[in-house]
Amino acid sequence: MATVIDTHDDHHDHGPASGLMRWVTTTNHKDIGTLYLLFSLIMFMVGGAMAMVIRLELFQPGLQFVDPSFFNQMTTVHALVMIFGAVMPAFVGLANWMLPIMVGGPDMALPRMNNWSFWILPFAFAMLLGTFFMDGGAPAGGWTIYPPLVLQGGDGFPFMIFAIHMMGISSVMGAINVIVTILNMRAPGMTLMKMPLFVWTWFITAYLLIAVMPVLAGAVTMLLTDKFFATTFFNAAGGGDPVLFQHIFWFFGHPEVYILILPAFGIVSQIIPTFARKPLFGYSSMVYATSSIAFLSFIVWAHHMFTVGMPLQGELFFMYATMLIAVPTGVKVFNWISTMWKGSMTFETPMLFAIGFVIMFTIGGFSGLMLAIAPADFQYHDTYFVVAHFHYVLVTGAIYAIMASVYYWIPKWTGHMYSEKMGQWHFWISTVSVNVLFFPQHFLGLAGMPRRIPDYSVQFAEFNMWSSIGGFVFGLSQVFFCYIVYKTIKGGEKATDQVWEGAEGLEWTLSSPPPYHSFTEAPEVK
Amino acid sequence: MKKLKQLLASGALLTFVSGLTHADYGLNMPVGVTETSRQVYDLHMLILWVCVAIGVVVFGAMVYSMIYHRKSQGAVASQFHESMTAELVWTVIPFIILIVMAIPATKVLIDMHDSSEADMTVKVTGYQWKWRYEYIDEGVDFFSSLDAASNEARQLGSDIDPATVENYLLDVDHPLVIPVGKKVRILLTAADVIHAWWVPDFGWKKDAVPGFINEAWVIVDEPGIYRGQCAELCGRDHGFMPIVVEVKSEEDYAVWLTAQKDTAAAAKLAAIEDLDPRELKMKGKKVYRSTCVACHQKKGEGVPGVFPAIKGSVVATGNIDKHINLVMNGKAGTTMAAYKDQLSDVELAAVITYQRNSLGNKVGDVVQPKEIAALR
Amino acid sequence: MSLEHAYYIPHDAKWPIVGSIGLTLLLGGFAAQLNGSSAAGMAMLVGFLVLVYMMFGWFGEVIDESEAGTYTKLEDVSFRMGMAWFIFSEVMFFAVFFGALYYIRIFSLPWLSGEGAGVATQEFLWKGFENVWPSNGPASVGGEYEKMGPWGLPAINTLILLTSGVTVTWAHWGLVANKRKQLIMGLAATVLLGFIFVGLQALEYSHGYNELNLTLGSGVYGSTFYMLTGFHGFHVTVGAIMLTVMLYRSMKGHFTPENHFAFEAAAWYWHFVDVVWLGLFIFVYWL
The missing domain is CATH 1.10.287.70 (Helix Hairpins)
Incomplete structure (x- = not known):
């Protein structure tokens, strides 16, 4: 199975069209991957700017800069933008760029729909961010949009609901495309158990996406009708329950968490073997572990809501199931370390980010295990301990993996080597600052600081200040990252096809950058 | 810009000084003052140390590998990539560790769920943004909101240094008072949106969900004052509805309870008397500053698009019955709550009179407490 | 190659x-x-x-x-997989509303009426509330109403949809056997039954609103009833439009016995709304 193209259209150019319309009408997986990645970078900066406002207000006790309701808008939209606008599109962009190449196929299976998956996103986010300029401002009820609070929103409320619907449509179409590409576009000889782990993890992620994005769509639809059409799903007076929303939301939300991390597992499983010059340890156990995590993700949702007052049996079940996740996650970490063991390692920027990922994601995993223990969670819940936990798994987890993948594959994408020196600086500044930013938040939470507050009592002042300083430095170092990317696109040392000495896989058999249509002959799979 | 510089400078100074002087800031979960909180603390420390131990092994292996298995050290890569034994080992051992952790966790959880045989019951209701405490069968019922000093200092641009306010954001006007050593059953619910009631020293938090009641309980071992905060995002002033619990000896509690009942009776009497407009306005200003100001702002200007102005508004300058109705019953689908349960007859009369004759309004009419009482 | x-x-x-x-x-x-x-x-x-x-x-x-x-076999497989996964996403969408119905009947209403963990909830907030399905909640939101029984229109609608499932399969057999007339007649019958179903559903809604005082605002019963049947009705409409397009294409001579993915996709979709309806009939109308 493999390539391309215009069978009946002889005069058709095999290269890209020129001008803006190339990007609007493209069906090429690499073009669309690029669009996704650039969009994600822009959203990363937008969401980051909101984080800066949050950290600025929290720099000192007392309110200095923003009104509490604007602060709540910042925390809410920061999360929505980072999750749906930065991390998810980044992964979809990577999938678009790499999956067809990694399985030796000609393109994504459904190229026109692929275009639409992307081009819904700018409209959806224009709608979401547009709410800032409406009466009542942007949504301010937290990204978890719990009723009844979220129903108090102003004019922005229905726009947010529909923006979420649009993001859902985009994600489901993107995920269908990924699954079909993996199942139907593999080169001869590329059996499922030969696929690179990035392909595997995305395969499972796509399944999760299709399963849970419609759940979110249903949940927000009920919010909409509760507000505008007199339904009472989440209102006790009519026989409903506000907690019902939380159950539905987290039935989406917990798999969503894995949607944000499984592709990162895949990326790290590509990078560590390359720079250890040693094959991935326990390939098949990695596949099974990822599948187990995906399965478990459907039966642990209520650990996000231990404090809502569930019956004892419920709390016990969700506690045990959640603790179980530690097992397959542990297997993955042990396999990565075994891959490094007795390798011949070098530490270029992608490897640094991958190792940073393993260490700091594991720290986030530890706090996750602590949060799983229901009685202890009664203390941790909704404090900065939780904030620290999910930023360790999302920033130093998901985003570090994305950074690693950018450094790893950007020579392939652009044909230029990035500046190794700058990359190393970026890594070290980010890693020091991100720990200054998030590590003290563990202490803040344990000492009793609730999350989502714009002001705090003076005993929390010191750690908040450190956290803010870390935040500002981390924010600036990502501006530096943008510059590195820009510079690499513009020029730089010519990259070889192989790029990395220890790299294996089909993507390294193509030229850097690859031709517009990747494989004109089905590649041979070893 | 100047403000920012000032902030940075004072911030840096604060760090160095506080490192020396404030030795009491917490790094860890408080041990607390209840059996539950101690159990939770022990559980927390157990998992923490288990995690640390695993972390030492895992990160130790990683660091060792990174030092000795690097190309620049001349390491040559082995090609092993599979071991069923290893996979089994690191599946089974973590599983056993998990079981060891699950046993005490289950025990604690079961204990926490048992709110039977309580000595007394307090119903706690979350409002935007205050708490209401009802002592079941005692007829004592009051609201508890952020104290005036914190409230003044926390306003945007107040220029009051929070460090000069005692217990900044952790103090209230009327704390919850309970006796020491008694099992107090706490019934949690909310009037508008979801809140969560949390005092770290008691070892748990629980959500207050509108339309439902969650049960919890506490036996406090030592008299004292314990502070906490709302822990579920509940709107604009989520950060400003603290919880203060005063735990008294049994005798002191009895004295306090009697005093509360007397005050309640006196308030009832007061509601029958007419007050002169000036007194109403003065009382009204106090109520306004504690209850209305969060949304409608200090000068009644509101926040455009979010919270309507009172200054010059149709409601506050128009038909007085409509005004009373709005304040007492609220407006569905908005943040405007029904205040008839939250405020007394005197307070309602006072604040409505104040709104109509102050904040730039000059209607000139007056509402008396008994008119409010008649509407209940 | x-x-x-x-x-x-x-x-x-x-x-x-x-x-x-x-x-x-x-x-x-x-x-x-x-x-x-x-x-x-x-x-x-x-x-x-x-x-x-x-x-x-x-x-x-x-x-x-x-x-x-x-298109060759390969594209055909992509389309098929795409459609199958799309239908799976639709299944999950309906699962949410069925799940909400389940939660309301198994947890929230019993709690509100003082069962299990709800003792204090009933005692202090909703004194005297009893859980009888259908319910519009302890505050009787939306006022008095009557239940929509299963054995009138809904039973007829069940029959209609099941029959339409048969006719669409019969049409498919015709297509595979290259009997164009059977294909067209089968499709026409399916489309007709589909639109009759939608029409009857509209009639039922008007009955509910005008005579039973059963509205979207009739507490959780009204909410779940109209949301579930409403989204289903919308999907039936979409499916019927898809089948109409297939009918038009069949009459224009499209499709071959070997190659007719679009027809099959529409038929799958139709069976999907059929199965959802069976769920509705059992859980919304009957039980």
């Missing part, structure tokens, strides 16, 4: 961006409408028309390609 001819990659897709614009106008207009804006209806209408235009254009292009023999 040269793979130049192996997989068809279209170029210059202009329909997606049209779709995005249409979707944004439709949903943005709807949101503005809900906020009480007067011009919003116009935006919705334009958005809807743009979406319809996009679908005609997009599907038209694919149909032309298909009829020109552009």
Whole structure:
């Protein structure tokens, strides 16, 4: 199975069209991957700017800069933008760029729909961010949009609901495309158990996406009708329950968490073997572990809501199931370390980010295990301990993996080597600052600081200040990252096809950058 | 810009000084003052140390590998990539560790769920943004909101240094008072949106969900004052509805309870008397500053698009019955709550009179407490 | 082997961006409408028309390609998988509303009426509330109403949908056996039954609103009843439109016994709404 193209259209150019319309009408997986990645970078900066406002207000006790309701808008939209606008599109962009190449196929299976998956996103986010300029401002009820609070929103409320619907449509179409590409576009000889782990993890992620994005769509639809059409799903007076929303939301939300991390597992499983010059340890156990995590993700949702007052049996079940996740996650970490063991390692920027990922994601995993223990969670819940936990798994987890993948594959994408020196600086500044930013938040939470507050009592002042300083430095170092990317696109040392000495896989058999249509002959799979 | 510089400078100074002087800031979960909180603390420390131990092994292996298995050290890569034994080992051992952790966790959880045989019951209701405490069968019922000093200092641009306010954001006007050593059953619910009631020293938090009641309980071992905060995002002033619990000896509690009942009776009497407009306005200003100001702002200007102005508004300058109705019953689908349960007859009369004759309004009419009482 | 001819990659897709614009106008207009804006209806209408235009254009292009023999087995498999996974996502969408119904009946109503963990909830907040299904909650939201029984229209509708499942299969047999007439008659019957179903459903709604005082606002019973049957009815309408297109294409001589993915996709979709209806009949009308 493999390539391309215009069978009946002889005069058709095999290269890209020129001008803006190339990007609007493209069906090429690499073009669309690029669009996704650039969009994600822009959203990363937008969401980051909101984080800066949050950290600025929290720099000192007392309110200095923003009104509490604007602060709540910042925390809410920061999360929505980072999750749906930065991390998810980044992964979809990577999938678009790499999956067809990694399985030796000609393109994504459904190229026109692929275009639409992307081009819904700018409209959806224009709608979401547009709410800032409406009466009542942007949504301010937290990204978890719990009723009844979220129903108090102003004019922005229905726009947010529909923006979420649009993001859902985009994600489901993107995920269908990924699954079909993996199942139907593999080169001869590329059996499922030969696929690179990035392909595997995305395969499972796509399944999760299709399963849970419609759940979110249903949940927000009920919010909409509760507000505008007199339904009472989440209102006790009519026989409903506000907690019902939380159950539905987290039935989406917990798999969503894995949607944000499984592709990162895949990326790290590509990078560590390359720079250890040693094959991935326990390939098949990695596949099974990822599948187990995906399965478990459907039966642990209520650990996000231990404090809502569930019956004892419920709390016990969700506690045990959640603790179980530690097992397959542990297997993955042990396999990565075994891959490094007795390798011949070098530490270029992608490897640094991958190792940073393993260490700091594991720290986030530890706090996750602590949060799983229901009685202890009664203390941790909704404090900065939780904030620290999910930023360790999302920033130093998901985003570090994305950074690693950018450094790893950007020579392939652009044909230029990035500046190794700058990359190393970026890594070290980010890693020091991100720990200054998030590590003290563990202490803040344990000492009793609730999350989502714009002001705090003076005993929390010191750690908040450190956290803010870390935040500002981390924010600036990502501006530096943008510059590195820009510079690499513009020029730089010519990259070889192989790029990395220890790299294996089909993507390294193509030229850097690859031709517009990747494989004109089905590649041979070893 | 100047403000920012000032902030940075004072911030840096604060760090160095506080490192020396404030030795009491917490790094860890408080041990607390209840059996539950101690159990939770022990559980927390157990998992923490288990995690640390695993972390030492895992990160130790990683660091060792990174030092000795690097190309620049001349390491040559082995090609092993599979071991069923290893996979089994690191599946089974973590599983056993998990079981060891699950046993005490289950025990604690079961204990926490048992709110039977309580000595007394307090119903706690979350409002935007205050708490209401009802002592079941005692007829004592009051609201508890952020104290005036914190409230003044926390306003945007107040220029009051929070460090000069005692217990900044952790103090209230009327704390919850309970006796020491008694099992107090706490019934949690909310009037508008979801809140969560949390005092770290008691070892748990629980959500207050509108339309439902969650049960919890506490036996406090030592008299004292314990502070906490709302822990579920509940709107604009989520950060400003603290919880203060005063735990008294049994005798002191009895004295306090009697005093509360007397005050309640006196308030009832007061509601029958007419007050002169000036007194109403003065009382009204106090109520306004504690209850209305969060949304409608200090000068009644509101926040455009979010919270309507009172200054010059149709409601506050128009038909007085409509005004009373709005304040007492609220407006569905908005943040405007029904205040008839939250405020007394005197307070309602006072604040409505104040709104109509102050904040730039000059209607000139007056509402008396008994008119409010008649509407209940 | 040269793979130049192996997989068809279209170029210059202009329909997606049209779709995005249409979707944004439709949903943005709807949101503005809900906020009480007067011009919003116009935006919705334009958005809807743009979406319809996009679908005609997009599907038209694919149909032309298909009829020109552009697609081979490989593309066909992609389409099939795509449709199957799309239907799976729809299943999950309905699962949410069934799940909500389940939660309300198994947890929230019993708790509100003082069962299990709800003792204090009933004692202090909803004294005297008893859990009898159907319920509009302890505050009797929406006032007195009557239940929509299963054995009138809904039973007839069940029969109609089940029959339509048979007719569409019969049409498929006709297509495979190259009996064009059987195909067209089967499809026509299915489409007819589909629209009769929608019409009867509309009749039932008007009965509910006008005579039973059963509305969307009749507490959780009204909410779950209308949301579940409403989304189902919408899906039946979509399915019937899809089948109408298939009917039109059949009459124009499209499809061959070997190659008729579009027909099968529409038929799968139809069976899917059929199965959902059985769930509705049992859990919404009957139990």
